[in-house]
């Protein structure tokens with residue numbers, strides 16, 4: 658394989674998408690381009706990929722990885738949530754497969770200046786696109802205590818959300834990752850928990866800063882609209898809220914009837930849009946989980962357009 662980092666659930670994702678030569682594929686979350694390379698390899702000699710990433714640095718780095726495949730991939734610095742308006746202009750209006758590998762990349766996590774990691778000191782930024790929108794520091798320093806608590810509760814699923822929000826507000830301003838992480842570690846550490854006490858807080862801030870759930874809720878229906886009959890969508894999620902949305906959307910779009918359960922005769926004339934290819938989410942096996950701890954929370958779901 659030409660890349661150093663192996664993407665999460667790599668083999669399973671490519672096998673489910675089953676790329677064919679001459680096919681057209683969208684990679685909505687390009688990152689370092691690992692999954693795109695897999696699609697390009699499997700769709701040789703003339704399959705094409707249209708890739709999206711909000712992070713301009715990811716586009717530059719990922720395209721630098723494409724080597725012999727460069728001529729068969731176009732990368733756009735935009736949100737996958739906007740794919741329905743952007744893709745047709747690139748000739749991608751009836752596509753054979755779409756992949757979304759949600760969340761952040763290890764390159765983003767490892768770069769202290771991006772402010773995603775409590776392990777590395779940097780400005781609390783966390784924007785996938787550093788040219789737009791509010792930073793994590795903006796949220797930390799400007800939201801009310803109850804707004805902060807709601808974000809920590811909803812996106813971090815952390816039961817200590819109210820206490821954490823109170824602590825943050827009492828210690829503002831907070832502008833660096835280490836200052837925030839140390840504050841939480843000093844005041845809220847729990848010896849029974851194996852993870853760093855700020856883990857869920859950092860996840861919650863990242864999801865809020867990047868409006869990640871809104872992107873999922875707009876982008877996945879848009880992706881399904883762009884698929885041609887027989888085309889497949891594969892979504893890898895790392896958060897239970899995202900996975901639940903994908904599961905429920907796929908389930909709803911496979912239904913043949915949405916009449917109330919007590920109604921004796923069907924009058925809704927519903928036509929299913931999708932066939933589910935995976936009934937249960939695909940998860941990393943033991944070996945992948947050991948080699949790449951991040952893969953442990955990955956859930957892959959795949960559906961096919963009818």
Ligand SMILES: C[S@@+](CC[C@H](N)C(=O)[O-])C[C@H]1O[C@@H](n2cnc3c(N)ncnc32)[C@H](O)[C@@H]1O
Pocket residue numbers: 664665685686687688689690691692693709710711712715735736737738758759760761762763785872
């Ligand atoms: C987990 S990484 C993808 C890794 C990639 N599959 C690979 O093999 O290298 C997720 C990427 O999606 C990008 N991203 C997150 N939300 C996005 C959105 N709404 N639109 C476009 N890109 C997004 C992030 O900037 C990040 O680069």
